[in-house]
Amino acid sequence: MISHMVILPVIWPLLFGALLLLLQKQSLQVLRIVSISSVSVLVLLTGWLLSVVNNGEILVYALGNWPPPFGIVLVADRLAAWMLIITALVSLCALLYAVRGTDTMGPHFHVLYQLQLFGLNGAFLTGDLFNLFVFFEILLLASYGLLLHGGGRLRTMAGLHFVIINLVGSTLFLFAVGTLYGLLGTLNMADLAVKVANVASEDIALIRTAGLLLFAVFALKAALLPLYLWLPAAYAHTSAPVAALFAIMTKVGAYSILRIYTLIFGEQAGPIANLIQPWLLPLALATLVAGVLGVLASTHLRQQVAYLVVASVGTLFIAFGINTSAGIAAGLYYLPHSTFAAAAFFLLADGIAKRRGEMGDRFEPGLIMMHQRIVGTLFFVAAVLVTGLPPLSGFVAKFMILQAALSHTALPWIMAIVLITSLFTIIALARSGSLIFYRAQAPQPSHAATDSHVRPSIVSDINGLVIATCLLALCVVIMIWAGAIIEFVQATANQLLQPDDYIKSVLGVEK
Amino acid sequence: MTTMARLLPHPILSPTLTGLWLLLVNSITPGQIVLGLLLGWMIPLLTQRFWPEVVTIHKPFTLLRYIGILLWDIIMANFTVARLILGDLDRLKPVFIQLPLSVTSDLAISLLANSITLTPGTVSARLSEDRRYLLIHALNEADPDTLIATIKQRYERPLQEIFEQC
Amino acid sequence: MLEYLLSFLILTGAIFTFIGSLGLLRLKDFYMRLHGPTKATTLGVGSLLIASAVFFSNRDAGLSLHEILITLFLFITAPVSAHLLAKAALHLNLHSFAKIPIKSIKEKASSDTIGIKH
Amino acid sequence: MPNSYIILSMNLSLVALIPFVGAIFVASISRLGRLHAAWGAGFVTLLALAILYPMIADVFSGQIIIQRFSWIPVLGLDLAFRLDGLGLLFSLMILGIGLLIILYARYYLSERDDMGRFFAYLLMFMGSMLGIVLSENIIQLLIFWELTSLSSFLLISYWQHRQESRSGARMALAVTGGGGLALLGGFLLLGEICNSYDLSVILRSGDSIRAHALYLPMLILILLGAFTKSAQFPFHFWLPNAMAAPTPVSAYLHSATMVKAGVFLLARFFPALSGTSEWFWLVSMTGLVTLLVAAYIAMFKHDLKGLLAYSTISHLGLITLLFGMGTPLAAVAGVFHIINHAIFKASLFMAAGIIDHEAGTRDMRRLRGLWKFMPHTALLAMVAAASMAGVPLFNGFLSKEMFFAETLHHTHQPLGWLMPAAATLAGIFAVAYSLRFIHTVFFNGEPVDLPKTPHEPPRWMKVPVEILVALCLLVGMLPALTVEPILAVAAAGVLQGSVPEHDLAIWHGFNPALWMSIIALSGGILIYLVRRPLSAWYEKIGDRLEFRSLYNYMLNQLFKISRYITHLLNAHSLQQMLFVFMLFILALGVTGFIDNVSALTGDRIRLPVDGVSVLVTLILIIAAIGAVILHRQRLVSLILMGAVGLGVSLVFIKFSAPDLALTQLSVEVVTIVLMLLALYFLPQFSPRESGNYVRSRDALVAIAAGSGVSLLVWAILTRPYYSIADYFLSNSVTGGGGTNVVNVILVDFRGYDTLGEITVLALAGLGIYAMLHQLKLSGSEQDSQGQIWDHDLHPVIMASFVRLLLPLALLVSVYILLRGHNLPGGGFIAGLITAVALIMQYLANGVAWAHSRLSVNMHHVIGAGIFVAVLTGVASWFFDHPFLTSTFSHLHWPIIGEFELASAMMFDLGVYLVVVGTTLLILIYLGLVHKESHLTNVRKRIR
Amino acid sequence: MEALVAILIGTLTGCGVYLALRNRTFPVVLGLTFLSYAVNLFLLVMGRLTIGKPPIIVEGVTEYADPLPQALVLTAIVISFAMTAFVIVLSLKAHLEMGNDHVDGKHKP
Amino acid sequence: MLDLVISIALGLVAAAVAMSFWRLLRGPSLPDRILALDTLYVNAIALLMLLGIHLGSALFFEAALLIALMGFIGTVALCKYLLRGDIIE
């Protein structure tokens, strides 16, 4: 079994998805137990994989026993394992939240959920460009299903936009992959890296075009400016656990950019080296600004959190855009932080909206809600996390990014934008928290009886808050063990910047 | 329903399917025959619910003769229509004709309608609600009554004999 | 000899295919146009299919008769398509050079209760 | 003074960390009783003092205590604590005054106030402050720095039901938190310059820091941090607004702690950063302006705490100015004034709080003649105010005179007279507002319309004030005995070396500084006497100087601009999103494409053109363009799409891809059926909505995209070609057991892709099922021309033949499935044929009829299909091969002869099942929606 | 032949893009279908144009079309079919929920 | 001779395709267009058979079979749509 451990995180959720489909008629309780156990085991599996690749070994799994570059290979290196464990953790929390009622809002929630994980894990592990496309489609379709789960006007409209724009993105993906195959005659990413490095001079422009088109695809997934426009509505209007799970979705784009543009179009790509570097940093900075402006402009909390996700995309790509080991490491540290924080924030926003009844999560003063003190404290912690204020992981991440930026020529820009947008985020979140919590009034008995639209709903369930707390606790964990984690992400960054090991592991030969 | 009927719901369809299978695979090997028989047996069994009524052919030879006539008429029809299409279009006298029906079963009506469409310059356009009239469009027909008589004699009667007479 | 047979079949097929489409192009109203393809193409494609069967039976070792299946298939389906098209045209009251008999009273009456039957 | 380092094991960090633990402790014990929290907080503070106590002697002996824990060594981020003279001074102030504040607050807070929360916040704040002053690592310092911003936010907004509390807190957070961010930037640059975040290293590297290219930006960023925190002009406005906090908070934050953090920073980095003209001008000018402006405003505030707030700002300006001068003696004076200001300002705030508490207002227009009601408090306040005014014998006088003396050291510089003049003027103002405070509140007639009748506060509420006032006097009169030792050791901490000669005596003779004091005192009295016309003038311009409305205006503008830009960017318009996407793609494509090295056309031999190909291509092109032109007539465009699909299949066949043609044909018809099903509920025509501009704009983009793709295709097709294809061709039979290489790739070489592909299909089915779940649609009863639908539900002729076709189609489907491995075909196409054959039954006989005859649960079919496919893949594990490794063998059976069995066929069966299951699931449930829609129509009609 | 194919694929792409930019769901879906035709053809011809050499191994024949792009296109066809089906039903749902089929659900039906 | 015949036949069938397509574009009625599409499907079968004989490849059979099957279903669905709007009620 150990030799098959690379593929386990992929087919595990697939098998459970199929199993849940066969159990379709069983009671909800059974489905929930099956679903949760599947994801729990996934956490263990990915943790195990992480511990194995932590020594720098790159595991290669040749599907169908066909040698690369002919068959499809799975490649588990540090980066892949890192993405897998983050996904598993956030999805476990989101699932635990979902079984508190979201999963009953429509059919097949658990099947879609498992298959979403199948898509995500497959995308992180594959070493084949076309296979990456296939897994993109899986995770997208699953996400369409989950996004629309439960229905409703705004959700449907946001879903329609999300689906259509991603369909155009998928088409573009195929154009790009096709071009690469048409010129280089291979699909294996390691093989592509070798071929790109030795590309004939008359093909350079075409390869570059393909590489840039591919960038547009990933930028769309990652919600980088100007392609982030689909995100705010989609994330703000879906159900809370799905939005929490989607915190990882933009990271798939980020992962792909990191993978493809270090491995294939990275430093060693000869005349095409550092293909997207002129684009990445400016777009990242602009995304951060646009995201934070959205945070300031938001009229309700879930929308604000969605824009915070956009801003976090910008921040993440600023780190990657610095394009040094330190920058990438900073991004890789920021990645789980922003995922967990955003997920927690989405769950929290849901808890707030439910507790405030018809007032929802709008930024309007309402009545004092159930567990006001606890919710308020969690909001405060989440806000501190996402604004990058000390002492939590957000600060460590921001510090790393700025430290990495010190060596970059765009330092003044990076520093100015990162710091000023942080300030704006603080201002915006202080306002939101103040409106929701501080201006809440105690219900007056006479009022509450007559004026039903200001009456808060009686939500006594505390478990949702516990789950949000778990996600926040994960942020605390990565803050406390920052030393070890940063060593890991630095090793990961170094591994990425020296793709020779990857290529050698896959193809068995030196470049 | 007898065991036999349950196991072999369409005694005519099964061998037909076996034959068609052999046509499809373009070869007659023992293996393919076995497979063809298997399919000929299984497919009717699986699709029984979609085709519950049993088709019985009362006069197989009439059927063969009918097919022969039909083929001949089709070839002739093609030449007729070809001539009309290539000729002076203004001279064409298209007409709608109500054909009173004697056949009553679905299959027979359908086969009749199909035959009419396949043959000289006629298309069956609409079956009346009460299934007693078939509306026919003829591309160039001076004498509707003759046409009705011809159809009834040439196609309807054999079909009635094959599928409807007990 | 075989070549002549093949040539004959192929030419017949092609000519009738051509005439069928010519009818589709030339004829004056929809009901007339319907006659072109539904008839001519049966013989047109039929001849070509037989030509193909002859050709491959001759070229390869065994008999190649599976083309007959397509012919059979077309013979079953083409009239059904034509029938439905005519029905649709009548339903839409498309212009006809032939006089369209009005629907029987019974048919008219029943059209008020559409949608209930299943 | 030589520095020696002692590494302690535990204790130093505890001083800073215990308050945080204490915060949790206090919050939890507050449930037991209101006052427990206060006692708990006091205990925690005493505990911290007790831990600090043994270290005092070491510091006084000139040692620096450092304690270090490893946190993120790779980033240079350690948890490192440092105790030197400066840190000790501040720690003692923070803890000492903190203790008094706790005692005071215990009486100040009313029944309604949650003590647990208050003291928890207070302790958090205390811990953060201690963290700042005890940090060895500057990033750690920054962490505590921002923690003070956060915890002060909580403290200021403590009375959260009050609007001014909330806005004051948010303003304080925005300004000081923002300053903290600048400080982070500054520290990062400083760390970069020094290659270390350790204070010990930084304080030693002053020369190299000052010489570094990054010195100025770094200095500006650090000063931004210091100035915002210390409320220096133009960031002063947050402090008066923070007065909405409960008075104990104001007393604590604005005397010894929060605002002092800024000047602490100036003191802390004095050896490293000062001594340049940049430092001098930036710091001293900021201090000078703040000193003057704030003192000026303070004279006219009617709010008691507002007066104290501006006085605080002014005094901080004074301290800043002292550090800005950059001389060691000025620094000593600065440290001294920090101490004095903390003492008198804390007592004044507490006195103001007592007045507010007992009289119910802080408005000096109503507070008058309180001497009669609270003489004891009045006395205390008068002493403290005298100290603030710089009256001799009180501690404020000593440091202020040192300040006056220092300003005179700069007279040799251009405009050198400015500084002493300004200092004197500020002194005048200070005397004026101190006098106003005392005279208006305690004398000046009778109280005006007070909410309650004032009286002396509880005994213990005054004790903290008494202690502080006693200190004012003791320091003021016996400075050498009281304050000198701690001042010396603190100054040594600031200067990181020997402390210059200074004399803390009250009397230095008639020197210029004394004259300045005298002018200040008499001028202040004078100004107070003519305050009324001045006040009238102030009413006109004062608001502008307070910057509050400016801040609010800017904040509103920020929100307004963000809303504007966000709405502009994200109009929730799909067209806009797609348009932007297209432009982005085009931009990227063009950037990649344009190159002067690569030729567009390659040198591959091209294929000749034949007539049929030209015709089919033309038809495809015309059909596509026709569909675009006629797109508003939906059914027509759908029919044209059908023609395009057919043409594409022919192209597939032409270019040797029979499998693709088969697939395309099957998919095409299912798509058309689906679109027709949907079109039934949708409008039949699209309205003409886009104007000429939009249409030509879109057309341009479309043409650009099309041309780009054309060029790309041309460029690639004309280039020579090498690929991995040969491997598949030569291993297909031997390794995959099939002659149809495309199928062997699908089920074997790249079976993993296919596994994903069927999952996509299954997901689409499930997603659609979920969408249709409980969807209520109502279809129309007539077509777009208004004609009632034909009455004939299931035309007999169609129905009877379609039944006949079912077995036939199934036969074909089996045929396609079985041959797929060797000839065109396979599970996918076979599945579609089966599905299509069944769909035909729905078409011909209706959903109710067909559905009742197809009792299989399609979810189970899909699940089983995936299961079969996965388990086929997993089975190879038992032969110790990777997932999806295939095996095949040729078997001989009697009669039947030789036939091939391949595991790939099993996999293909899984594919088949998923395709059948999904396609039917979609169509059946769409059909059921249709059925439902008719029922709704009937119901409507019945009603 | 190469030019012909290039023009064809370009035209299909252009038509797809134009339709995808319309403001009603139905033409947009149609546009997406055109785009998938275009990209499927594009992928296929990336193995260059080969006429009459399907990749089905026959003894003695040595020249075949590149089978890999064909396999990729097959996968792509299936995926785009799934996506098209999904988006069709989604547009139906959107029409129901919004009362009109505008892509942004804005206008009156 | 066969080659010449096939070429002529291809020409005729191509012309048929062109004419059918013309009808598809022109209409004028929807049944006209559907009929034209149906005819195009049949023309495509003819084209494939000719191509099969021309190239001597038996691999066109399945495509022709499928065109016959799918063309029929397409036509039926479109007609049913015109008649009833709802095609699978």
Ligand code: NA
């Ligand atoms: Na297959």
Ligand code: NA
């Ligand atoms: Na294999």
